[in-house]
Amino acid sequence: MSxxxxxxxxxxxxxxxxxxxxxxxCTTDKIxxxxxxxxNNRYLDLDKSGFDLRYSTPxxxxxxxxxxxxxxxxxxKVIEEIEVELLxxxxxxxxxxxxxxxxxxxxxxxxxxx
Numbered sequence: 001m002s003x004x005x006x007x008x009x010x011x012x013x014x015x016x017x018x019x020x021x022x023x024x025x026c027t028t029d030k031i032x033x034x035x036x037x038x039x040n041n042r043y044l045d046l047d048k049s050g051f052d053l054r055y056s057t058p059x060x061x062x063x064x065x066x067x068x069x070x071x072x073x074x075x076x077k078v079i080e081e082i083e084v085e086l087l088x089x090x091x092x093x094x095x096x097x098x099x100x101x102x103x104x105x106x107x108x109x110x111x112x113x114x
Contacts, residue, residue, distance in 0.1 A: 007064060016032045
């Protein structure tokens with residue numbers, strides 16, 4: 001069972017107001033949308049910047065795991081695996097475009113010495 005499925009199973013059992021209160025939020029709209037986005041994303045939203053002045057994405061995942069009594073070792077292992085995969089994905093290929101214009105400078109080169 002994946003971490004997303006564990007989160008989903010626990011979220012169904014509790015009301016959004018209780019979860020928001022346990023996380024320290026006053027309103028439920030933004031945190032509910034953020035948790036839903038995290039559950040539906042393959043990378044648990046770790047591929048996005050998600051700091052909301054309270055929790056960064058990894059810290060939110062850890063806090064949710066703590067609230068739902070999911071062992072921190074499981075949570076940390078999943079976060080580490082996803083971050084390794086994202087790092088490998090970023091390093092695979094860096095796109096660039098080279099355009100040959102056959103430009104030749106007719107005047108002397110532009111060099112400024114001070």
